[in-house]
Amino acid sequence: MKLIKAVRTREEGYEEAGRYVVNQSDVLIALWDEETSRGKGSTAEVVEYTHERSKSIFWILTKGEISVKEISVEGLLSSAFRQTDTFNRASISKYLLQQEVSTREEVFQAIAEHVGATLPSLGAMCAWFLPFYARADLLASRYQRRYYTIGTAIFLITAAAVGIVVIHGLLGHPSNSILK
Known part of the structure; x- marks a missing residue:
């Protein structure tokens, strides 16, 4: 207090x-x-x-x-609401979402069986939360792919810029030319 x-x-x-x-x-x-x-x-x-x-x-x-x-x-x-709104508006294929939900449900069932849990309400719980979980997971994977793609593109652009500078330095000016 x-x-x-x-x-x-x-x-x-x-x-x-x-x-x-x-x-x-x-x-x-x-x-x-x-x-x-x-x-x-x-x-x-x-x-x-x-x-x-x-x-x-x-x-x-x-x-x-x-x-x-x-x-x-x-x-x-306001920033949090904008981000939540962007997340909620993102589209996911119904087929892809249903596939992910089914996969996750199988995983949860296997884990419950492995630990010997008898949860009669597991199916109802999965039906309630798995669509949200699967949607968040699919969107996270999508954004991760975008992040890595952009990172790779930035790396390649940087490497190309360095290569261009090196080539220009070696071949661009007559006094520095290796082709004399």
Whole structure:
């Protein structure tokens, strides 16, 4: 448990607690009625402090019909959401995915049999999580191939550039020519 600095009034304590929560969080979930600040440490001040720090906030309006007033995903979370969205939009062949799921299911069944585990729910668990696991594995393999392909291309381009410089150095200038 971490203690925040000593304060003189209850309002200062609320203010310190609010700032501490914002500083330690990636996302603030604020239940707020949109009322103006009623002193230090009010929800209005905490929401304002969150905006000042460019932190992500889910603001749920509690006045009248409860609704989500604001969803701000600035800073670190916006990048994470973009990456997740890119991952979710990537296409995988249904045939390839089903093949990977079947292969992984066989592996899990073999492991369960090998260790003598009797899991009546193994089939249900596999049906639930294996499509996600197989999709992530296939995409990881795809991105790994791209990474290695780009790395190899960069290496070959670098080697070609060095070779060109050497050839130019040997043959390019008449005084350095080996063909005299």
